[in-house]
Amino acid sequence: MVDLVLGLFSRLDCSPDIYFLEAIINGLLLAGLLALLALGLNLIFGVIDVVWICYAEVVMVGMYGINFAYKGGAPFLLAAVFGILVTALAGVLLHFLVIRPVLETPPINQLLVTGGVLFLMQAAATMAFGVEFKNVGIRLGSANVAEMSFSYARILAFLVALGGMLALWQFLKRTYVGTAIRAISQDRQIMPLMGVDSRRLYLVTSAIGGGLAGLAATLMVLQYDIYPQIGLQFGPLIFMICVLGGLGNMVGGFIAAFIISQFIAVGSSCFHTEWGYAVAFLFFMVAIFIRPQGLFGGKS
Amino acid sequence: MTGIRVTPAGIIGILMVAALPLVVRLFFEASEKYYLHLLIQILLWSFIYTGWSLMGRFGLTSLGHGAFTGIGAYATVMLWNFAGWTPWLGIPVGVVLAAVVGLLVGYPCFRFRITGHYFALLTLALTEFVRLCIVGMRDYTGGSLGTQPKRYADGVSLYALQFEPDRMLSYYIAFALWLVGLYVWLRVDRSMDRYALDAASQDEDAAASVGIDVTREKLKITALSAALCALGGGVFAQYQMYIGPDTIAGLGLSLNIVFAVIAGGLWTLLGPTIGAVFTQMLAETLRVAIQGSAELKGLLGNSALALDQAIYGLLLVLFIIYMPKGILGTGTDWWRRLREKKAAS
């Protein structure tokens, strides 16, 4: 029994050296992607008050879509646009077919119904594309700074993710629809008085949420293999980040993504890879113990 | 606390279920093992589902019970494989561990009134955390591939609590467990705690104002629910003689539990059991149909296995949208409306 615990700690390999710094910077780069994913989920929740349990699966669909288009001969950027359109459409269909009917019912129903879609999407992907790992096969190489190596794909993902988030922020701040999206979570009932059709706004938000998932998919196909179960690898992680930041709080999710990424990156570098995630989750559980509504959550 | 009276119908029902294996032996001797296996699965899962429903019926919808079954199963098997502890000790350890984890997670949630989405997502995170730990400790747990409890002698042993080869014995163990689950459900249902929790699930402030210690009640039921599921997980491990992070833990399992209970009916004694019958029969029918069908195999190849998951997911979606009260609930509603129509005409 004691051996078990000691055995875990014998894997410690932590010292503040260049690899530590590399891990920290990699953590920062990863945070960009995670923040983007969290943003989509938070947007949906903030506006519609629904959590898409199958959010990671929407990303997965996007990844398959991009792969499909790219292997079919389209240049990568075009394939990316295709992927984003596919996921935006998926978001709209998800809301229209599955979420609309259960909007007025207890939240658990919404969670379960998107849980069902999770199973369905994973199975459909398995049947359509098989269980083998796929990859777009684009290798961007790495940048070598000092003795540290950073993959260009990861750097690109970070920059594009930040760009995407900035674009969304501007959209929310400057456009009428964006302002309405920010407004609806503050007072749903008076929206019609301003001429806003809430149902239409939900669909638009679902499209944006889906589109953000698609953008994340674009960044992920450059770094990871594609397989039907991939959603299970990062889905729970995204939920955790959103809850940590305060569910629905876009800024909170952003910050939480950076905190969690650091735990993962440093944890992975000190321990075995899985343990990086486990440490992140542990931190999460402790943080939630102290402040269950999330670091920036308002609900109590 | 009022006592539990078993109705004549109840007694007949229990006797019928007790007699089932004999019926199977009588009519299906050739495939006896197979049918008994199905029935055992149904009973074991009924027990686990009933355990979950103790929380679910009071609005504490947890997507994390896969964590508790996983803790129960893995604690039992690892203590046996690596410390030589008999499951008679291992299972209680798992049960206590699960209850403690349940309390640890539940306490901040209940104190700060975390409900609905937040609570479900927190429990989801818990189940993922447990799964990560299981996979991380791969030297002991076998990682994603799972592991088996070391077989003791010929596989049937009181000391090792192993009984899988003897399906009859296994059946009656599962049967006993199922009855225990029903008994616990009834005790909770008839207790003052039940009314306290009902009140709390409707309006926490009002409940607190009449002196109900809402947090304590919720913690009690959480510990109980976690304990039962861990017990179920432990016994399941001993029967199945195999455990894996996705078969006895994980998000998929958690969702299965919730789906089954919703399908069967969240608020009734036998609802979870009906849910187990439904889901197990569904899974089995799909498996047989798909494996047996040459065309489907040709069409989908390896991915034929995914078809039952696809149908499962689709059914879950359709159930929630059209039959949120479950089979039993929707059935009784429909029956009642039919009788009202008859009375009116």
Place this chain on the structure above:
Amino acid sequence: MLELSGIDAGYGAFQALFGISMRVDAGEAVAVIGSNGAGKTTLMRVISGLLAPRAGRMTMEGTDLIATPAHKIIETGIAHVPEGRRLFPRLTVEDNLRMGAFIPAARVMYSERLDYVYTLFPRLKERRKQLAGTMSGGEQQMCAIARTLMSGPKLVLLDEPSMGLAPVIVSQVFDLVKRIRSEGYTVLIVEQNVSQVLKVVDRAYLLEVGRMKTSGPAAQLAASDEIRKAYMGL
């Protein structure tokens, strides 16, 4: 302009309005007075489409309002300042005003109307970047009214504008009502504060337990003994 006849409305088994008939003509200021629970807010909600009536007819310049979905009512020219102001608390004053101009017809006029509203209410211009929820009650009421003006309405509905405000602020609010009146807007106010509101409107209807009891010119109602005893505490 606005005409209601025979409107019945309620919530579930409870009926709140019985056979309500009333009208508001262009350029007028009309009040609906009555005590708590008389049905005033229900009436407002029916007019702006948040609650569907069970019987009766309702038109705005000839357009059938009952057939119009809630979010299209504003396009008929009716703008509603809800009870309790209901600003978006975590949006700035300017964002709240922008929301007022959401409909396409208002978007093209946005900058003009914004200037107009800021001229009318300079205090709002000072606080344009401030979060609406941090303003005082009187300022919020000003912002709520300004928000409705952004849509370029023909008829402004004011639902209990003095509610929850200190007496000093209340008279400021009624000054605001006089202001917008003088700008040419037609106004329909629903109010509990009978003495103040009768000073700013031309006509008034008295609503009691869901029925229109009396109506008439404001001065006449203000002088009537019945009203003075029951509603003005005299």
